[in-house]
Amino acid sequence: MLFKKQFYVALALATVISTVSCSDDDTSTSGSEGSTATSQYIIAADDTENSYLVGTEAITEGSVSALGGNGLQVIGTPRWYFYKELAAFSFIYNQSDPGATQSFILDTEGALEARSELNLTVSIQSKGIFNNKMYIEYSSRNYESPVATFYTVNGETEAIEGPITIDTEALAGNGEYAYITDVEQRNDELLIGFRTIKAGSDGGDNAFASDFNNHTYVAVYNEALELQQVIEDEGRTGPVAGQSRSQGETGIEVLENGDTYVFSSAIDDADVASGVLKINDGEYAFDEDYFFDISAASDGYKLYRTYYVGENTFVVQMFTDAASASASPSYTRNKFAVVNVVNQTFDWVTGVPEDISSVGIPYVDADSDEVVFPINTSTNPHLYIVDAATATMTEGIEVVAENISAVGKLNAEE
């Protein structure tokens, strides 16, 4: 039987080829061979598409590379948030692509280690720390669903609670909808800054349109996120500072003596002054006698985000162009200043590079009165260090990467 013979030949050939071409089970790898000190600065760098966490002990000079496996690869370009000096959290900011949030710590050997991933069903906009918990939230900008959604994440154990929703229509109480821009702890309460927006209810195209751009709102919540009261001011400045696109950060700061300073960009309205208000220790109202007019002190500029270095002194990132403050990314924020909120002094920071393309999330070194900004320019990115005492910015370590977007400090687990 010719057929039989042919069949066996074919079968044998098939077997040989299958055996020869078996593959070995490679697994995907990502290396990290960076610094191994138990206290390190961690810089979030990227190759334009994916991120790399790079560790370094010193930041004032030299160079560190994210290339060649020296960084710990993190897929995508998340937004970074440092929980104290314990963990770096990556939040995916993409409305249409929420996802798992991962945090990274230094293990006892000083190596970066990824912790268990967390499932958050909303993109995170504003964040704040209350004791050992992060309060993170997403505010809707659509009047059809007038809610802000909160989660709390224990920075140490990673335990998640939530979601807890807040009725933003009720919170605003002015016919508009509350949109949260900062979260801060004062004793056993949460101070939550918000602005109010029309959220499309007027049929208009701009969800962020508002008739209350010269109002300042701070809501007081307890730990369980039950509303206590709303502190409001009208006519002096605008809503709590620091919005870039949908994300609000910084603006409410409780100082050592218990006084709270509230900063405003005075967003979306050239006629409203950017400035600082004060809530005195233990009180639930803005101090009628205190107002620090930043617009006036800076000859017409508006502030963006604020970083407290101690002794009533803040390093403030400012909008580049006079009289402008907007959530839109096309408004650059490439100026810096040092302000003392008690003495009401304003000093422009000198030594700022001319060719800034973007500024990332900084590390505040209150012990040294310094704020360390990750800055991208026309050369390789560098860390730049602002010394609050002298109001000068100096170039620090170079990072060999396409961009850097955040810097923080991590101390190894004990």
Added chain:
Amino acid sequence: MIKTNYLILIFSICCAAIGFSQTGTVTGKITTKDGETLPMAYVYSKNSSSYYTESDENGKYALTLPEGKHTLLISILGYLKQEQQIQVFSGKTITLNIALEEDPDMLLEDVSVTGKSILKDVQESAFNVVAVDAQPLHNTTLDISQALERVSGVRVRRTGGVGSDMNVMLNGFTGRHVKFFIDGIPMEGFSSAFQLNNIPINLAKRVEVYKGVVPITFGSDALGGAINIVTENGKQNFIDASYSYGSFNTHKSFVNAAYTADSGFTARLTAFQNYSDNDYKVDADILNLDTNIYSGEIREVRRFHDMYRNYTLMGKIGFVNKSFADQLLLGFTWGDEYNQVQHPAYMKIAFGDKYTTSQTLMPNLTYRKKDLFTKNLDVSLSANYNFGENANIDDSTRRYNWLGEYVDTDEPGEFNYTRMFFKNRNGAVNTNVTYTVNEKHAITVNNVLNTFSRKSRNEVEPSAADAYPSETLKNILGLGYKYKMNEKLDVSLFSKYYYNQVGQYADPESDGEYEHLTTATKELGYGGAASYFILENLQAKASYEKAYRLPTARELFGAGNDFELGNTDLKPESSDNFNFGANYNWVMNSKNSLNLDASFIYRDIKDFIRQVVSPSTGTLQPGNEAKVQNRGVDFEARYNYSDFFTAGASFTYQNLRNKLKYRTGRTVVSTIYDDRIPNMPYLYGNADFSFFFKNIRNKEDRLSLSYNLLYIHEFDYSWSSYGGRKIPTQVAHDIYVNYSMKNGKYNVSLECTNILNEDLYDNFSLQKPGRAFAIKLRYFLDKF
């Protein structure tokens, strides 16, 4: 641009060397012994294989040959070859009618072994084209995209099983740069209910893959190439019906039938269906729904929400071979698709309720006439209009994990609370006029008009933009000249004028200010192709095109969210595409033959549009930021031993590099300069062999045994300079067994894909199905 000019110069010299040799014509009709007409019979001169033609739907043919003695060879599948001696006299027409005898031994499978016939016409054109004969695959359960994977230079990447998203890569170009056509009609507006990943291979007679340089008949801004599905149009009376069942509860059925009356009235019907639960096993991290923390432990789980089904019905009626038209067909295509979505772009999250639907409602018209008004003026026109509605629904209040467990929450939307409905209106008209001056010169004018209008509405988040459609009007006018100097040299030159007008009610800066924006882009592209027979069985080819792709409305005006911004200053992407190839057909003796095809490709892509991430805001905005170069080699080989054995291999290597030295606003060399483009296979290939056994129970039965191997070499997921994750080397083995009875009338096939159950990934972390089995039953009646 020195290279370009040089190439044009060569063409000019070739064109200048026009000479007139003495020729005559042979015409006639090809029929069966019973007098039934035989369309698509291949007629060529044995003395020189570059003189060939094919009989039309009436069985008629006309072939112009140089003066002198010729041996004409007439062949068609299923019939014995016939040789005829003829004497051709200059300027004279002789008539030769031929009646062919049925080949009792011939089976469909032989096409892959011995038959080249019609494919040869395409393959030997001056373009860098690979034509896949689909007919030998008709007994498999493959869809068109799977069949494409066997072509050198092509990789099809899927996100999962039946119906899953796919991305075709052609010599380093992906998705938006490679355009698809069905019988020359652009498929851009067909909606996902009728696409390459659900059209069964049985619909296609052959699939043509044009690499880099695209003939003007496919008027499209196909920067990286074009893929054309050629359906069965010639056969007059036939039925092809099949059903298959396979692993993961996969059912596929297909019916294709045509009837043509003596009066010329014709009716054609194609219907197909795919269904799969796609419940194959994957490795996943399990989320604890109480704590919202991932366990970190990877477990093997079954996919539980990935059902896919589609139905498609295509009907055509009209006339063939009438005085007013060689072909006039009016048709309608109806398609309906339902697709459960198991996960987003990565496997971390499992969905349990999210789904999409898609619909195709598309009337179409085809008209063809040779010698319209005057001899040698051929006209064809095809048009279609799709007005189907698509939906994307994500309104569940449940949250799932990979075990299929869920908890109820207050917030709707597993991913992003959406009840989105898209109303698309897409029209395409392709008009082609060719005038053949004499046998040597042909001029073609081709125009493709494409209109697109989409209105979308998200029920849960009404927007001011809902009232306004986004619109695109694209027109590509092509002029081509073809010169056939002699039997050895063939030259084509062409130019394409691109016009693109887009309109959208948009907020490109995402600052809340919507406005109605329109913009128009225009470009002039050009190219040429030449082929030369160095020896009778050794052909050399060269082709070049300056190709463009015009920016889409989404790239110009943004996605309408606050994450993906628009850029109204975008320029069209352009590419210089060069191809050099050679084909050697070595017939060793009457039993052994070997065909080798090698091509070198060079692509230089400028103003490449890519999404640029803003590190401080996390937003994406497209920019003409990238510059990419590719030098690659495609290789194909096939060996045949009589009609018993065939083995083939294809191999692709591409050196696709980022050539953007300085990013916008940077004075330092980019850290990713000269890196390989990440997440793109660069070394891959296929190998296959088949045995065909005759005379098993009787003369009319056949058994075939085939094996296919797929190899993809390890590649970087991200920019290689950074040393990040890699996608490991992958090998898959497939086996197909087919038993045909009554000369291919009844067929039973068994197949096992991925027999070693390897973990296969086309995309980072997105696992494809493991070992799968399928059985297919097929009835094929060639003529009645």
